[in-house]
Amino acid sequence: MLEDDFGREVSGVRISLTDRCNFDCVYCHNEGLGDTRGPMDAQDSEMSADDVVRFLEVVEEFGVEKVKFTGGEPMLRQDLEEIIRRTPDSMETSLTTNGTFLPGRAEALKEAGLDRVNVSQDALDREAFAEITKSGAYEKVIEGVHAAVDAGLTPVKLNMVVFKHTAGYVEGMVDHVAENEGLQLQLIQYMPELTGKPEWNIDIGRVHDWLADLADRVETRDMHDRKRYYVGEGMVEIVDPVENETFCANCHRVRVTHEGYLKGCLNRNDDLKSMGEMTKAEIRETFREVVANRVPYYGEYLVQNDSGEYVLNEKYLGVKA
Ligand SMILES: Nc1nc2c(ncn2[C@@H]2O[C@H](COP(=O)(O)OP(=O)(O)OP(=O)(O)O)[C@@H](O)[C@H]2O)c(=O)[nH]1
Numbered sequence: 291m292l293e294d295d296f297g298r299e300v301s302g303v304r305i306s307l308t309d310r311c312n313f314d315c316v317y318c319h320n321e322g323l324g325d326t327r328g329p330m331d332a333q334d335s336e337m338s339a340d341d342v343v344r345f346l347e348v349v350e351e352f353g354v355e356k357v358k359f360t361g362g363e364p365m366l367r368q369d370l371e372e373i374i375r376r377t378p379d380s381m382e383t384s385l386t387t388n389g390t391f392l393p394g395r396a397e398a399l400k401e402a403g404l405d406r407v408n409v410s411q412d413a414l415d416r417e418a419f420a421e422i423t424k425s426g427a428y429e430k431v432i433e434g435v436h437a438a439v440d441a442g443l444t445p446v447k448l449n450m451v452v453f454k455h456t457a458g459y460v461e462g463m464v465d466h467v468a469e470n471e472g473l474q475l476q477l478i479q480y481m482p483e484l485t486g487k488p489e490w491n492i493d494i495g496r497v498h499d500w501l502a503d504l505a506d507r508v509e510t511r512d513m514h515d516r517k518r519y520y521v522g523e524g525m526v527e528i529v530d531p532v533e534n535e536t537f538c539a540n541c542h543r544v545r546v547t548h549e550g551y552l553k554g555c556l557n558r559n560d561d562l563k564s565m566g567e568m569t570k571a572e573i574r575e576t577f578r579e580v581v582a583n584r585v586p587y588y589g590e591y592l593v594q595n596d597s598g599e600y601v602l603n604e605k606y607l608g609v610k611a
Pocket residue numbers: 321358360384386408447449476478529531541543556557
């Protein structure tokens with residue numbers, strides 16, 4: 291396995307298959323690319339299934355054992371089943387989706403080799419859901435979650451971004467996963483630095499404290515040092531990257547944008563490396579280079595100046611892959 295200068299082995303890759311989406315969530319960071327969503331038709335600039343598979347075959351050689359497919363909305367890719375079918379068997383394969391296209395496709399994804407799915411569901415309330423996602427697809431998403439559980443794409447993690455619009459629904463979602471087999475809850479700290487709306491922020495520390503009191507037991511996951519709270523039959527995981535040095539110190543994934551750029555960190559766009567028409571040998575070298583240039587973001591790469599603004603740590607100015 292390749293390791294960066296901070297001792298972080300790269301055991302996983304996170305691939306955005308498209309930046310297109312049928313939702314318009316108010317907080318969306320579009321995997322670090324900001325609001326770059328274009329037309330809904332398939333775009334020539336998107337990596338082809340062949341490109342994705344070639345990359346996966348290369349990183350398998352380096353011991354990468356997990357792949358996460360995401361987007362935009364990855365299920366807008368009609369060749370998603372093909373990509374999953376051609377993903378190396380040695381890899382754990384998961385998908386993060388808004389869930390609308392799972393009804394009718396969950397079974398086929400399972401048959402193609404998908405192990406599990408995360409579905410974004412920010413509230414158990416139709417109106418709040420519509421306000422956040424700017425879509426009327428609440429029922430479709432609920433149906434999608436059921437389809438995923440029935441197809442055995444479990445555990446199905448429900449992704450909920452904790453911010454001003456959802457804070458009142460956290461308790462209901464915790465009860466929901468405790469009562470329904472096959473579901474887990476993933477509470478995601480809102481990342482204001484990607485949206486420019488700091489006023490929507492909620493203190494995630496309070497959610498940790500509340501869950502610590504409620505839980506029967508607490509575990510810490512290797513990836514990102516994330517806390518997992520076990521409440522009754524349910525599990526609630528907190529994803530809290532913001533200003534969290536421990537999270538970054540345990541970051542083991544390289545990212546790939548929908549256009550086939552490798553990047554060492556979600557929040558950095560200055561270390562992009564295009565795979566373009568590369569041969570496997572060239573991808574091998576580029577992957578090594580991107581891993582060698584990885585630096586933790588919070589605590590190391592990004593620091594606050596005297597006015598409280600986030601600026602690049604001088605130590606890393608000029609670090610470009
Ligand atoms: N800053 C940062 N955020 C991340 C990272 N990985 C995941 N996230 C955020 O965590 C949220 C949930 O991501 P998912 O794709 O559902 O899954 P995951 O938590 O990464 O992985 P699994 O739990 O293994 O399925 C998203 O909002 C991501 O942007 C990371 O490395 N850095």
